[in-house]
Amino acid sequence: MAFWDKWRKDTKPSEETELRSAVNEDEGLEEVPAAGSVEAAAAAEAEPQEVAEESVEPEAPQQPAPPVEEKKTSLWQKLKKLYMGDVFGSAISEADEAFFEDLEEMLILADVGMETAGEAVKELRQRMIEDKISGQEPVKACLREILAEKLQVGDSGLDLSTTPSVILVIGVNGVGKTTSIGKLASRLRKEGKRVLLCAGDTFRAAAADQLEIWANRAKCELVRQKEGADPGAVLFDAIQAAKARGVDVVICDTAGRLHNKANLMAELQKLRRIIDRELPEAALETLLVLDATTGQNGLIQAKQFQETAGCTGIILTKLDGTAKGGIVIAIARELGVPVKFVGLGEGIDDMQPFDAKEYVGALI
Numbered sequence: 001m002a003f004w005d006k007w008r009k010d011t012k013p014s015e016e017t018e019l020r021s022a023v024n025e026d027e028g029l030e031e032v033p034a035a036g037s038v039e040a041a042a043a044a045e046a047e048p049q050e051v052a053e054e055s056v057e058p059e060a061p062q063q064p065a066p067p068v069e070e071k072k073t074s075l076w077q078k079l080k081k082l083y084m085g086d087v088f089g090s091a092i093s094e095a096d097e098a099f100f101e102d103l104e105e106m107l108i109l110a111d112v113g114m115e116t117a118g119e120a121v122k123e124l125r126q127r128m129i130e131d132k133i134s135g136q137e138p139v140k141a142c143l144r145e146i147l148a149e150k151l152q153v154g155d156s157g158l159d160l161s162t163t164p165s166v167i168l169v170i171g172v173n174g175v176g177k178t179t180s181i182g183k184l185a186s187r188l189r190k191e192g193k194r195v196l197l198c199a200g201d202t203f204r205a206a207a208a209d210q211l212e213i214w215a216n217r218a219k220c221e222l223v224r225q226k227e228g229a230d231p232g233a234v235l236f237d238a239i240q241a242a243k244a245r246g247v248d249v250v251i252c253d254t255a256g257r258l259h260n261k262a263n264l265m266a267e268l269q270k271l272r273r274i275i276d277r278e279l280p281e282a283a284l285e286t287l288l289v290l291d292a293t294t295g296q297n298g299l300i301q302a303k304q305f306q307e308t309a310g311c312t313g314i315i316l317t318k319l320d321g322t323a324k325g326g327i328v329i330a331i332a333r334e335l336g337v338p339v340k341f342v343g344l345g346e347g348i349d350d351m352q353p354f355d356a357k358e359y360v361g362a363l364i
Helices: 003-027 035-056 075-084 094-109 114-131 136-151 177-190 207-218 231-245 262-278 297-309 327-335 356-363
Strands: 165-170 195-198 221-223 249-252 284-291 313-317 339-343 351-353
Touching: 094 114, 094 136, 114 136, 114 327, 136 327, 136 356, 165 177, 165 262, 165 297, 177 195, 177 207, 177 249, 177 284, 177 313, 177 339, 177 351, 195 207, 195 231, 207 221, 221 231, 231 249, 231 262, 262 297, 284 297, 284 327, 297 327, 313 327, 339 356
Parallel strands: 165 249, 165 284, 195 221, 195 249, 284 313, 313 339
Antiparallel strands: 339 351
C-alpha cells in the first residue's frame, strides 16, 4: 500500500466523524456513531461474550504421550532367560537383574563354569523368594551357602584306617604333584604316622631326586630305582618295604601325563591292580592334583582320571596367586569328588585341609 493511500485511509474516518458531529449539533439530534464506530461498538460488546464463552469452553483433550521406546533385550539376557528360566517374572527390577548378572559373571570369571554358575544363581533366586531375602550382602551370604553345599559331596578327610594305607597321587605335568606329596608327608608325620614315599615317576628327569629332597625335609623314608625303571616295579618294592617296616602310609608319586594319552593312562590302571593284589584290604586314596589356574580344562582332566583311576579326592594347588580355582565346584557337582587339601605356597607347611565355607568366602 502506498503512503498516500495509507494516509487517506487513516484520516478519512476522523473527517467524517467531525462533519457528522457538526450537523447533529445544528439540528439538535443525538450523535449517531459512525459506521466504523458502530462496528467497533458491536465488536466491543461481543468481546466480553467471546471471553466468557472461552472461559467456559472445556479444555481441549491432551495429546497422548509419545510411546516410550522399549529397551532391547540383549542376546546374553535372552540366553540367560532360556537357560535359567524367568523365576521372578515382572516382580524383579532392572537393578536386581543387573545385580544377578554381576554375580553370575563373577562366578564365571572365577572358573565356576557357565552351567554351574547359572544353576547357583537360579537357586539363589528361589531362596530369595522362599526366605524373603533382600539386600546385596544377605544375598551374597546366601550364595556362599549354596556354593558351600555344592562342595560338600563327600568326606574331605583321608581314609587311613589300615596299616599300611596307600595314597596314589596323579595329575598332569606341572601341577605340583611332587611338592604336594612332600607337604602331605610332613603333615602326616606330624600327626604321628610313619610315612614312606614311593618314587613312581621314573620318566621325568630328576623326578626321584626332587622327591628325595622332599622326603628329607619331611623326615620320611623313600623307595626309588634308577631312571627309566618300571613304575609298577617301584611300587611293588615300596609295598613290600612298608609291610616289612610297619609303615602306616605309603604315598606313591606318578609320572605326569596328559589325560588324553591312552597308554600313560593305562599305566595308572596297572598301578591300581598291583595295589589291589598286594594289599587287597588296604585303604586306598587316589588324589588328583589340580592347578588352580587350569580353568575349565580341569573338569575334562578330572573326568578322564576318574574313569581311569577312580579319584577319591582333589588337592588344589597354587591358590596363593590370582587364580580362584572355582572349577572344583563344577567337579564336585558333576563327579561328586571332594576337595581334600589346598596348596597355598612353596613352604612345607603351606598345605591346609579344605574348608568349603572359608573357600567360598574368599571366592565371593
